[in-house]
Amino acid sequence: xxxxxxxxxxxxxxxxxxxxxxxxxxxxxxxxxxxxxxxxxxxxxxxxxxxxxxxxxxxxxxxxxxxxxxxxxxxxxxxxxxxxxxxxxxxxxxxxxxxxxxxxxxxxxxxxxxxxxxxxxxxxxxxxxxxxxxxxxxxxxxxxxxxxxxxxxxxxxxx
Numbered sequence: 001x002x003x004x005x006x007x008x009x010x011x012x013x014x015x016x017x018x019x020x021x022x023x024x025x026x027x028x029x030x031x032x033x034x035x036x037x038x039x040x041x042x043x044x045x046x047x048x049x050x051x052x053x054x055x056x057x058x059x060x061x062x063x064x065x066x067x068x069x070x071x072x073x074x075x076x077x078x079x080x081x082x083x084x085x086x087x088x089x090x091x092x093x094x095x096x097x098x099x100x101x102x103x104x105x106x107x108x109x110x111x112x113x114x115x116x117x118x119x120x121x122x123x124x125x126x127x128x129x130x131x132x133x134x135x136x137x138x139x140x141x142x143x144x145x146x147x148x149x150x151x152x153x154x155x156x157x158x159x
Contacts (some may be wrong), residue, residue, distance in 0.1 A: 045068060045094070094116075109156070112159070141156070
């Protein structure tokens with residue numbers, strides 16, 4: 001049986017009863033963990049990182065590179081990746097001249113501190129794209145704003 005300290009903190013764990021005495025066996029879940037890294041192209045990685053960290057109520061950090069940063073949750077989960085326009089030869093990140101930023105993309109975040117996020121959002125932009133409303137499909141409150149590069153950002157209450 002692996003020591004609990006050897007398990008990765010993000011690994012899902014299955015606990016099963018063994019035999020009559022009910023001894024516990026802890027095994028890593030057999031299904032692999034999957035994560036999506038959404039990457040958007042931005043004009044200024046450092047400025048965009050600071051903007052998103054402010055929106056999410058996070059401590060300000062510096063980007064890993066002048067052309068790349070990750071907005072991370074407290075547990076290290078990647079929430080959003082920021083890539084400088086034209087920094088590498090990625091066809092859809094080469095230039096904003098091909099299409100307006102966010103064409104076909106909706107950045108949708110569910111936050112557990114919705115009211116605080118709303119106050120932070122109002123301090124970041126002159127006006128919201130959509131004022132607070134209840135989404136009839138989910139029954140949760142949400143609002144929308146645009147980031148500094150023109151991306152449409154929807155914020156929804158997690159509750």
